[in-house]
Amino acid sequence: MMLALSLDLYSVAQRFGRIGEYFQYSFVRNALIASMLVALCAAILGVFLVLKRYSALSDGLSHVAFGAAALSAAFGALDTWLVLPFTVVAAVLILKTSPERRAMGDAVIATVSVGALAIGYTVMSLRGGESNLGGDVCTALFGSAEILAIDTVQLVAVSVMTLILVALVCIFRYRLLSVTYDDKFARATGGHAGAYEVAIAVVAAVVIVVGMKLAGALLISALAIFPALCAMRLTRSFGRVLLLSSVFGVASAIVGVLLSILLGSPVGATVAAVDIVVYGVVSLLKR
Numbered sequence: 001m002m003l004a005l006s007l008d009l010y011s012v013a014q015r016f017g018r019i020g021e022y023f024q025y026s027f028v029r030n031a032l033i034a035s036m037l038v039a040l041c042a043a044i045l046g047v048f049l050v051l052k053r054y055s056a057l058s059d060g061l062s063h064v065a066f067g068a069a070a071l072s073a074a075f076g077a078l079d080t081w082l083v084l085p086f087t088v089v090a091a092v093l094i095l096k097t098s099p100e101r102r103a104m105g106d107a108v109i110a111t112v113s114v115g116a117l118a119i120g121y122t123v124m125s126l127r128g129g130e131s132n133l134g135g136d137v138c139t140a141l142f143g144s145a146e147i148l149a150i151d152t153v154q155l156v157a158v159s160v161m162t163l164i165l166v167a168l169v170c171i172f173r174y175r176l177l178s179v180t181y182d183d184k185f186a187r188a189t190g191g192h193a194g195a196y197e198v199a200i201a202v203v204a205a206v207v208i209v210v211g212m213k214l215a216g217a218l219l220i221s222a223l224a225i226f227p228a229l230c231a232m233r234l235t236r237s238f239g240r241v242l243l244l245s246s247v248f249g250v251a252s253a254i255v256g257v258l259l260s261i262l263l264g265s266p267v268g269a270t271v272a273a274v275d276i277v278v279y280g281v282v283s284l285l286k287r
Contacts, residue, residue, distance in 0.1 A: 028261075030150050035253040035271060037162045039223055041207045043249025044169055046224035047242055048200055050232065051180045057094060058221035060109035061208045064090040067116030069212070070124050084209045090116070091201035158210060165203060169242065172196070177238055222272035223249065226279045233286045252278055 023029055042058075049055055068086035094108050150158075169176065179196040211220040231244035256271030263270070 027150070030152070030155050031267070032254065032257050034150050034155055034158050035257050035267065036250050037158045038207075038211045039227075039249040039253035039271065040246055041162055041165050042211055042220065042223035043227040043245040044165060044242060045204055045207050046226075046228035046249075047231070047245050048176060048180050049204065049224060050228045051177075052200075054095075054109075055221075055225050056109045057091070057204060058208060058224045060094065060113035061087055061091055061205055062212070062220050063113035064116040065205075065209050065212055067118075067120035070120030083212075084206065087205040087209050088202055091205040092198055095197050095201045161206065161210065165207075168199070168203075173238070173242075176200070219268055219272040222275050223253075226275040227252065230279050230282045233282050248278060249275075 023032075046055075046058070049057055065083050065087045068083040072082045090112055094112055175196055176199075179200070207224070208220055211223060227245040227248035228241070230248045231241045234244060235241055252274040253271050256274040257267060259265065259274065260267045260270040
């Protein structure tokens, strides 16, 4: 056992010494950039979800995305463009249904997410004989190694999504903040509060679906929630919370990708683990 541990440590040390060589390859650089961009989008989104007390929304939408991914995988191939519409519709329904029917937001999220999981698991069981179905479902749950094979077109798409999200937040930050804190007050003062709520829902769905390639349905919510919680432990200013959350998210993505290379661990799970550790450290230091 000690010999095996020594060999593992020696292997990690070798990889650490060659860390610069890995970044000579374009696919490693692309994976790092894509991870940083997805983490940035998730961190920004997480601020609004936490402030709106919809932290469970990211988890619920990830379950909806898994159900859609299971259907897509069972009847063809796992396709992001087939998963996205289902997730967007579910996000809008969750945010628009709960205030109208005066239901608790977490109850609505639980209903939608459990229903999606049930449908996805049922379809997966009925078509369990498909040769690659197990691999597709595992990819949807825990993330994919495809993040290491992301091409230039996909990287450009993620970059455009990030630029649009950052631009929208910078331009409409005060209206978004108003809707996030008190949607009734925002409606009373005018300004199309409903449209901003729908925008938050659509952005949440897009970030969740895109982030599934990195962290999977079970772990993507960690990339959204923990950086926001870390920032809120340190400051109460909305602008500083957005900035710090982005910094924590991107830094955790960088460290997570580097550790995954050194340890040979899954990229998404490692990034999520780093987010959790950072939150624990920040909480201890704050106390």
